[in-house]
Amino acid sequence: MAKQDIPKRSDIPKAYDAASYEDGIYAAWEASGLFNPDNLPGDRPEAFSIVLPPPNVTGTLHMGHAVMLAIEDIMVRFARMRGKKALWIPGTDHAAIATSTKVENILFKTEGKTRHDVGREDFLRRVEKFAQDSHDTIVDQCRKMGASLDWSREAYTLDAKRNHAVNVAFKKMYDDGLIYRGHRVINWDPVGQTTISDIEIVYKEVEATLYTFRYSRDFPIAISTTRPETKVGDTAVAVHPDDERYAAFIGKTFENIPFAGTTISIKVVADREVDPAFGTGALGVTPAHSLIDADIAARHGLAMRQVIGEDGRMTADAGSLVAGQTTREARETVAAWLRAKGLVEGEEKTTQNLATAERSGGTVEPIPMLQWFVAASKEFVRDGKTVSLKSLTQDAVRSGSVKIIPERFEKGYFQWADNMRDWCVSRQLWFGHRIPAWYRGDEIVVSEIAPEGDGWTQDPDTLDTWFSAGMWTFTTLGWPEKTADLETYHPTTILETGYDILTFWVVRMVTMTTYLLGQVPFKTVYLHGLVRDEQGRKMSKSLDNIINPLDMIAKYGADATRLSLVIGSTPGNDSKLSEEKVAGYRNFTNKLWNISRFVLSSVDDTLPSPSKGEGQGEVYGGPTPLTLADRWILSRLDAVVSSVTRKLEANELSSAGEELRDFTWNDFADWYLEIAKIEKGKDAILMDVLETLTRLWHPFMPFVTEQIWSSFKGTTLMVEAWPTVENRRDESAEREFAVVQDAVTTIRNIRATQRIEPAKKVAATVGNAAILAHADVIKWLARLEDLSLSDKPGIQLVLGDMDMVAERARLEKERDDLSAYVAATDAKLANVEFTSKAPEKVVAGMRAKRDEAAAKLAAIISQL
RNA sequence: GGGCGCAUAGCUCAGUUGGUUAGAGCGUCACAUUGACAUUGUGAAGGUCGGAAGUUCGAAUCUUCCUGCGCCCACCA
Numbered sequence: 001m002a003k004q005d006i007p008k009r010s011d012i013p014k015a016y017d018a019a020s021y022e023d024g025i026y027a028a029w030e031a032s033g034l035f036n037p038d039n040l041p042g043d044r045p046e047a048f049s050i051v052l053p054p055p056n057v058t059g060t061l062h063m064g065h066a067v068m069l070a071i072e073d074i075m076v077r078f079a080r081m082r083g084k085k086a087l088w089i090p091g092t093d094h095a096a097i098a099t100s101t102k103v104e105n106i107l108f109k110t111e112g113k114t115r116h117d118v119g120r121e122d123f124l125r126r127v128e129k130f131a132q133d134s135h136d137t138i139v140d141q142c143r144k145m146g147a148s149l150d151w152s153r154e155a156y157t158l159d160a161k162r163n164h165a166v167n168v169a170f171k172k173m174y175d176d177g178l179i180y181r182g183h184r185v186i187n188w189d190p191v192g193q194t195t196i197s198d199i200e201i202v203y204k205e206v207e208a209t210l211y212t213f214r215y216s217r218d219f220p221i222a223i224s225t226t227r228p229e230t231k232v233g234d235t236a237v238a239v240h241p242d243d244e245r246y247a248a249f250i251g252k253t254f255e256n257i258p259f260a261g262t263t264i265s266i267k268v269v270a271d272r273e274v275d276p277a278f279g280t281g282a283l284g285v286t287p288a289h290s291l292i293d294a295d296i297a298a299r300h301g302l303a304m305r306q307v308i309g310e311d312g313r314m315t316a317d318a319g320s321l322v323a324g325q326t327t328r329e330a331r332e333t334v335a336a337w338l339r340a341k342g343l344v345e346g347e348e349k350t351t352q353n354l355a356t357a358e359r360s361g362g363t364v365e366p367i368p369m370l371q372w373f374v375a376a377s378k379e380f381v382r383d384g385k386t387v388s389l390k391s392l393t394q395d396a397v398r399s400g401s402v403k404i405i406p407e408r409f410e411k412g413y414f415q416w417a418d419n420m421r422d423w424c425v426s427r428q429l430w431f432g433h434r435i436p437a438w439y440r441g442d443e444i445v446v447s448e449i450a451p452e453g454d455g456w457t458q459d460p461d462t463l464d465t466w467f468s469a470g471m472w473t474f475t476t477l478g479w480p481e482k483t484a485d486l487e488t489y490h491p492t493t494i495l496e497t498g499y500d501i502l503t504f505w506v507v508r509m510v511t512m513t514t515y516l517l518g519q520v521p522f523k524t525v526y527l528h529g530l531v532r533d534e535q536g537r538k539m540s541k542s543l544d545n546i547i548n549p550l551d552m553i554a555k556y557g558a559d560a561t562r563l564s565l566v567i568g569s570t571p572g573n574d575s576k577l578s579e580e581k582v583a584g585y586r587n588f589t590n591k592l593w594n595i596s597r598f599v600l601s602s603v604d605d606t607l608p609s610p611s612k613g614e615g616q617g618e619v620y621g622g623p624t625p626l627t628l629a630d631r632w633i634l635s636r637l638d639a640v641v642s643s644v645t646r647k648l649e650a651n652e653l654s655s656a657g658e659e660l661r662d663f664t665w666n667d668f669a670d671w672y673l674e675i676a677k678i679e680k681g682k683d684a685i686l687m688d689v690l691e692t693l694t695r696l697w698h699p700f701m702p703f704v705t706e707q708i709w710s711s712f713k714g715t716t717l718m719v720e721a722w723p724t725v726e727n728r729r730d731e732s733a734e735r736e737f738a739v740v741q742d743a744v745t746t747i748r749n750i751r752a753t754q755r756i757e758p759a760k761k762v763a764a765t766v767g768n769a770a771i772l773a774h775a776d777v778i779k780w781l782a783r784l785e786d787l788s789l790s791d792k793p794g795i796q797l798v799l800g801d802m803d804m805v806a807e808r809a810r811l812e813k814e815r816d817d818l819s820a821y822v823a824a825t826d827a828k829l830a831n832v833e834f835t836s837k838a839p840e841k842v843v844a845g846m847r848a849k850r851d852e853a854a855a856k857l858a859a860i861i862s863q864l
Numbered sequence: 865g866g867g868c869g870c871a872u873a874g875c876u877c878a879g880u881u882g883g884u885u886a887g888a889g890c891g892u893c894a895c896a897u898u899g900a901c902a903u904u905g906u907g908a909a910g911g912u913c914g915g916a917a918g919u920u921c922g923a924a925u926c927u928u929c930c931u932g933c934g935c936c937c938a939c940c941a
Contacts, residue, residue: 012900014900014901015901015903016903203938210941223941224941225941226941227941238941273939274940274941275940275941277940278940278941279940279941282941283940283941284941285941286941290939290941291939292939292940292941293939293941295939353938353939355939366939408868408869409868411867411868412867412868412936412937415866415867415868415936415937416937419937419938499935499936500936502936503936503937534875534876536934567889568876568877568878568889569877570877570878572869573869573870574934574935575876575877576876576877578876578890580890580891581876581889581890583903584889584890584903586903587901587903587904588903589903590901590903591900591901591903591904593900593901593903594900594901594903594904595900595901596900597900597901598900598901599900600900601900602900652880654877654878655878655880658878658888658889661888661889662888669900669901670905670906673900674905677899677900
């Protein structure tokens with residue numbers, strides 16, 4: 001390396017200031033085009049692909065996104081450095097209901113208008129403007145995080161290409177009979193004025209009154225309910241078939257019972273779903289306003305009577321007493337009527353799980369409506385086998401084609417997949433993929449474009465946002481066209497996302513992809529946990545405990561932010577984040593920076609570059625043979641390369657990072673660099689370790705490593721090769737060096753506890769205090785490696801002084817310890833009773849370890 | 865009601881198929897300080913691994929039960 005290539009120490013700032021480098025580095029990466037795998041150098045037969053779980057265009061990125069970006073970027077950068085064709089596709093999600101609700105709220109707050117006041121066209125314009133702004137913010141934040149996303153392939157769940165794909169998929173499913181239009185009981189959100197799916201419901205525990213009553217004085221069976229207002233829609237009473245109390249009434253119909261302002265007819269049916277032990281053991285069946293009742297009604301062919309409307313009020317059909325009232329008002333009205341008529345047999349306070357809409361907060365009402373559904377269990381033939389969307393979804397994971405990390409979440413997956421029901425996909429929202437169905441009178445045509453002829457109108461509804469999200473791995477790669485990208489990158493290598501979205505998204509991706517492509521969407525699912533505050537609470541606006549990733553990046557740098565999110569958190573587990581933690585990793589970033597500063601400023605400019613793969617003694621070319629410390633650090637380096645590689649392959653990111661940190665700080669900086677200050681001729685090794693470390697750290701800390709790299713190489717670190725294991729493992733050196741470390745530590749302890757004042761004085765006289773701090777290191781290395789220290793007389797004095805105290809103390813202490821230890825081990829071994837399992841091996845192992853420890857102690861004593 | 869997870873140092877967590885004296889970071893305390901770094905260095909203190917029983921020569925680790933937290937799912941009318 002030529003001298004002019006090495007920056008002078010004075011040229012490199014003492015502290016690493018992330019803010020002054022990061023944006024420039026990212027811009028250079030982006031300009032290089034190397035985020036696009038098509039531009040990567042070399043022959044890359046193996047593909048690696050991740051699609052970014054598209055953030056919702058509802059605002060800005062939070063810590064959850066930052067974790068996702070950090071983890072995925074590590075995976076992608078690692079793959080890229082390992083010579084894979086590494087693709088990471090960015091994108092955003094229109095998040096129909098979430099975005100729509102958000103804009104509606106803003107519209108109402110700022111202008112006092114609803115979406116119906118401004119109309120479909122105007123409303124959509126506003127949503128798109130909002131979505132665009134949000135998109136721009138999100139993209140900028142991804143860049144700040146250092147995410148090596150291929151922006152040339154960026155996608156949006158609602159752009160033209162994805163819309164086309166959605167239409168093609170919808171039509172195919174319709175043609176295959178897997179999408180149908182039907183009049184069924186769905187979850188209706190009266191506030192959002194739309195249907196919602198089961199998983200968009202959140203249950204809240206509320207107090208309720210459980211009324212037990214009879215429809216009329218002469219009705220033979222009493223029933224219980226917390227919702228008397230729905231009872232005007234009852235058409236049956238269901239009892240268990242084995243319930244002797246009611247056996248006589250099964251099959252009978254009680255016609256024209258006057259009830260709360262209307263007239264009802266009740267048939268008594270027997271159904272095994274009824275729990276005879278609950279309440280009176282009889283269930284009033286309201287087919288139109290309860291999903292379970294609708295099922296019972298379907299089994300028994302019962303009439304359906306809708307008494308709650310889309311506005312959340314009682315319909316005219318509900319009868320004169322309650323028509324027009326809200327359900328809450330009607331509940332009191334009916335209860336009052338029952339009491340007045342003396343029909344109530346019991347009132348009991350109870351808690352009830354109230355279904356509310358996740359986004360709008362409205363109370364969800366089951367209501368029968370004409371909607372579009374995806375048939376979960378309908379069977380069809382695929383490759384000669386009878387399957388269903390449900391069975392395809394189950395089989396992908398059951399067969400091992402999709403692996404979930406951590407494994408325990410497979411239970412959650414099956415819990416959902418096994419109970420998969422028909423999926424209502426139509427939404428009465430304006431923002432989203434419009435359903436490609438056209439109507440003219442009784443005719444229905446499913447088509448992307450309007451059918452021939454006049455008078456066709458398109459379905460006004462849009463699709464559940466998860467319909468298009470479920471197609472994300474392949475629509476981003478060009479489907480339905482048969483593209484080269486699709487061929488190369490699908491199935492994607494890994495899906496990395498939060499565990500909270502497993503049922504929403506992951507399951508649906510498997511369903512859509514296995515059906516449409518006959519492939520799994522990804523081979524592995526890696527689920528990260530939630531980022532909580534330092535007290536373990538969820539971050540939320542109301543608690544005012546949100547840590548904004550951009551603030552952390554501005555203050556401590558993206559590298560530090562990434563490390564704080566990745567190290568110390570394991571898949572599937574929530575992690576806690578505090579500003580102190582980020583600051584801690586900023587310190588580490590700075591440490592690495594200063595390590596490089598030291599190495600670069602101390603290497604000899606005449607040194608040849610290290611050439612690897614030759615005999616150990618000559619590899620580093622210098623006149624001095626490898627010392628113990630050299631052999632030790634190289635051996636450790638090899639071990640770290642090997643271990644970190646294995647861990648990253650296994651997606652053990654946290655553990656890999658911790659090991660690297662430990663080696664970097666505790667081995668390289670604290671020991672080897674200190675030794676290098678005294679022993680010269682280590683330039684090649686210093687450079688070698690620095691270079692390897694920089695490569696190893698790059699996926700975790702892309703910015704600072706790229707910056708360090710640029711100070712001694714003219715290339716782009718991002719596309720450099722991942723380090724490989726050299727043949728430098730040297731276990732005896734590691735053992736021997738451990739002895740030195742032990743010994744040194746002991747002397748330090750003696751010095752610390754006994755206060756060797758003379759040593760301090762001499763050191764002060766010599767004026768070389770920095771070296772004194774490590775005099776013990778030098779001393780022991782000098783002993784073991786027979787180095788001359790004659791050019792540092794001051795140190796010799798210090799060492800001589802220390803020796804007298806240290807050696808005596810150590811000799812006395814260790815000798816006792818050794819004999820006690822050997823005796824204890826022998827006693828232990830004598831007591832071992834051999835079992836039939838693995839006796840010889842076990843005892844041999846213990847004996848070997850004992851001998852090893854004894855040898856270690858003996859070695860120390862012989863040195864003294 | 866069903867399922868899952870967690871409990872290890874003051875705090876946050878590692879601990880890979882059971883194996884010597886249970887580790888790290890932060891925090892605390894002591895000492896150090898002009899030559900890479902105070903965003904630093906060297907050390908120390910601090911744990912009967914939630915409780916009980918069991919399996920084993922040996923348990924933080926495996927089994928059972930108990931206690932305390934947390935999460936997910938579910939239409940108990």
